[in-house]
Amino acid sequence: MITFHKCNDLIVLINREHITFMTSALRFPWTQNMELLIFGIFSTFLLLSSPCHADSNSNLGSLCSEADNATNSSEYQANLSELQNSLVANAPIQNGFYTTAAGKGANKIYGLTQCRGDISATDCAACIKNVTMVHGCSNSKNATLWFKWCFVRYSDRRIFGESDQSGMATYNETNFEDAKVVSEGLNFTKALASTTPNQPSMFYTAVLDVGQSGKRYGMAQCTRDLSKSDCGKCLDFQLATYLNIVGNKRNWDIHGSSCSMWYYDYQFYFNYSTPAAKGGSTRSSPHRVAIGMAFPVLVFLLVL
Numbered sequence: 001m002i003t004f005h006k007c008n009d010l011i012v013l014i015n016r017e018h019i020t021f022m023t024s025a026l027r028f029p030w031t032q033n034m035e036l037l038i039f040g041i042f043s044t045f046l047l048l049s050s051p052c053h054a055d056s057n058s059n060l061g062s063l064c065s066e067a068d069n070a071t072n073s074s075e076y077q078a079n080l081s082e083l084q085n086s087l088v089a090n091a092p093i094q095n096g097f098y099t100t101a102a103g104k105g106a107n108k109i110y111g112l113t114q115c116r117g118d119i120s121a122t123d124c125a126a127c128i129k130n131v132t133m134v135h136g137c138s139n140s141k142n143a144t145l146w147f148k149w150c151f152v153r154y155s156d157r158r159i160f161g162e163s164d165q166s167g168m169a170t171y172n173e174t175n176f177e178d179a180k181v182v183s184e185g186l187n188f189t190k191a192l193a194s195t196t197p198n199q200p201s202m203f204y205t206a207v208l209d210v211g212q213s214g215k216r217y218g219m220a221q222c223t224r225d226l227s228k229s230d231c232g233k234c235l236d237f238q239l240a241t242y243l244n245i246v247g248n249k250r251n252w253d254i255h256g257s258s259c260s261m262w263y264y265d266y267q268f269y270f271n272y273s274t275p276a277a278k279g280g281s282t283r284s285s286p287h288r289v290a291i292g293m294a295f296p297v298l299v300f301l302l303v304l
Contacts (some may be wrong), residue, residue, distance in 0.1 A: 117203030
């Protein structure tokens with residue numbers, strides 16, 4: 001008998017006859033119950049030794065304001081360090097979202113961070129820490145820096161409760177959908193945008209069954225300082241802005257300063273019991289497009 005297990009691109013085949021041979025060679029007393037027990041233990045061992053990884057963390061990019069010499073002052077740098085340390089320490093224990101400020105007067109800095117709703121507190125802390133170590137916007141007073149599992153935003157003005165439409169999209173250039181799936185996917189992502197604002201923590205996942213083409217997995221999230229209305233408007237705007245870029249792609253995500261959305265043909269998120277879709281596609285290097293609404297200078301990441 002062969003048991004079959006698939007997780008994304010990983011396939012594990014376990015042949016029970018091989019286990020029977022090995023246990024017989026060791027001269028264990030043999031019963032049918034022992035066979036099932038040994039088979040179960042061995043199956044579990046193999047699956048755990050080749051674990052299923054829904055997603056991995058990586059640096060996606062950043063949007064930065066024009067360089068400002070004021071950021072070179074020791075007071076500003078001390079405030080930025082204090083802000084970043086506070087975000088790292090507090091966001092994981094505040095269910096992945098935290099806002100704070102540091103300093104006063106011209107050197108005061110406002111900051112917020114948010115982890116994806118499916119990320120553990122430990123991974124959330126590690127992700128935010130990694131973001132704060134990136135120096136791509138070190139001379140900017142306004143910046144948003146994205147990793148796959150989290151993002152950090154800071155500014156010299158109060159940013160809490162305001163929807164910011166700047167963002168970026170990543171997608172696989174080679175994975176195209178057929179027209180029928182594109183249409184179903186569009187309706188699916190629009191439903192994500194309308195449903196997410198009414199969910200706890202404004203975070204939502206859903207699965208779309210597209211028949212022989214497998215399944216599509218979607219996720220959307222807004223920063224929790226937004227109102228429900230602003231959350232919905234933010235997601236609608238991001239979809240409308242990037243639809244002509246990602247609309248016919250199989251795997252993509254949109255990362256914004258106030259809201260984000262993901263759409264994949266495999267289960268990329270964590271801590272959910274939904275099985276991975278069959279026939280996951282080959283994952284080529286993603287392309288990236290950035291659109292900034294708030295900052296005069298942008299960092300564009302077009303191709304990895």
